[in-house]
Amino acid sequence: MSGKLLKYNRIKQRKKQEEICAGICSVSYYSKIENDKIEPADDLLMQLLERLHITKEELSNVDEKEIRLKLAAWHKSIIYEQVRTAEKYKGEITEQIDFFQNREIQLLHSLISIRYFILKKHERLIEDFIKRADSISSEELSEETRFYYFMIMGEAAGYYEDYEKAKRNMQTACNMINSLIMKKHVLEDFYLLMGKTVLETGDYTLSIRLINKALTSFDQRYALLQSGRGRVILARALRLSGNFEDTAAELEKAEKISGQIKNQQLLARMLQEQGELYAQQNEAMKAIQSFQQSYRLRTGRERLAPIHGILMQFEIMNAPQDIISWVNHGVETIQALRREQAYTQYEKKYELKFLYYLYKYDGASSHKFEGEMKKTILPFFEEKQDMISLAYYYERMGEFYAANNLLEESIAWYQKAMKALWKRTLH
Incomplete structure (x- = not known):
């Protein structure tokens, strides 16, 4: 056990193995000591302790205050999406965390790791x-640690699109706020996360209020990146509530901020939401142009949403050749993702959305439409209780049966579409 404690103190002092063992023993021998493969003799241990400027009694002292400060700094870098800084803190903390048996420290490390891997989109590690x-x-955990637990577990549930679970967790965290003294950046982050969560459950009024609360704080301290991201989310909430004028105003502010700080990710998010605004205003070509611009600024899984936006607009325009071309882009993107990482529910969702267009508009695959909709596509969205997608696909099934003069079946599917929308509204 003395070996691991030697390693802890060396890492704490940010020294390399060579600095500690030079003139005492070889690096390979010292490495075996640190890994507890060899127990050092007392005289050798005393020399190593002297090199570390600590006594034998001090060897077992682990600094919980320091690791808590590092965890807080790591969390802050994740909140601000400072990827390189977050990676640096992760490396330092990973080397030290096993020395701490305190349950709160272990839990905080696990929770902040969840946020880190959400940022990096590493599904398996999440x-x-x-x-x-x-x-x-x-x-027996502190109220503050329990707050972090419910907030971050809420974010994780939202990442997996289980928004009802996310909302319950966020509400539990919200109930704790008044009894806690939280850092300003943590409160801002919480209001924004909760605003995003309730937005997805259809509570647009509460979402707008929470996001505005975060934005007021961002603007007071000139946090431009956070302000820009918050405005894109606010624009979505305003658009879904039918306030198109204010939606456009918030997107314009986000675009200006992206230019000021030269952030392409923010610009891509703004363009995606701008495309959604044009789509809701029935301006298909403008929507497609915005989605295409967003697509070009993105990579990997981030490209799936703009591809789907483009497909929806080409469907409205009844442009089958363009649809098949973009379906191919979507399928190629998912295949590339599969080669890089494990297949996730997020990719599965978009793969099925793309297959819907393939079965409907590709002549060679159209004979599969009815069967694949019932066997593969609809069961997935029914299991996820995605009422908006279900209403859309139920309506397409109604159109399919109407086109084949099967009126009773058509009416039944249209009724299912109406029930799905009504269920979403009541929810």
């Missing part, structure tokens, strides 16, 4: 750390 966090009992 799941691993969710399991680790859930394995730690919440009993």
Whole structure:
């Protein structure tokens, strides 16, 4: 055990193995000591302790205050999406975290790891750390740690598009706020996360209020990147509530900020939401242009949403050749993602959305439309309880049966579409 404690103190002092063992023993021998493969003799241990400027009694002292400060700094870099800084803190903390048996420190490490891997979109590691966090009992934890638990587990549920679960977790965290003294950047982050969550459950009024609360704080301290991102989310909430004029105003502000700070990710998000605004205003060509611009600024899985936006508009325009061309872009993007990482529910969702267009508009595949809709596509969205997608696909099934003069079947599918929309509204 002395080896691991030597390693902890060396890392804490940011020294290399060579600096500690030079003139005492070889690096390979010292490495075996640190990994507890060899127990050093007392005289050798004393020389190493002297090199570290600590006593034998001090060897086992681990600094919980320091690791908590590092965890807080790591979390802050994740909130601000400072990827390189976050990677640096992750490396330092990973080397030290095993020395701390405190349950709160272990839980905070697991929770912040979840946020880090959400930022990096590493699905398997998100799941691993969710399991680790859930394995730690919440009993006898501080109120602040429990707040972080519900907030970050809420964000994780939102990442997996389980918005009802996300909302419940966020509401639990919200109920704790008044009894806590939180850092300003944590409160801003929480209001924005909760605003995003309730937006997806259809509570547009609460979403607008929460996002505005975060934006007021961002603007007071000139946090331009956070302000720009918040305005894109606010624009979505305003658009879905039918306030197109204010939506356009917020998108214009976000575009100006993206130019000021030269941030392409922010511009891509703004263009995606601008495309959604044009689509809702029935301006298909303008929507397609915005989606295409967003697509060009993005890579990987971030391209799936603009591709789907383009497909929806070409469907409205009844342009089958363009649809098939963009379906191919979508399928190629998903295949590339599969080569890089494990297949996720997010990619599965878009793959099925793209297959819908393939079965409907590709002559060689159109004979599969009815069967694949019933066997593959609809069951997926029914299991996810995605009422908006279900209403859309039920309506397409109604059109299919109407076109084949099967009126009773057509009416039944249209009724299912209406029930899905009504269920979404009541929810």
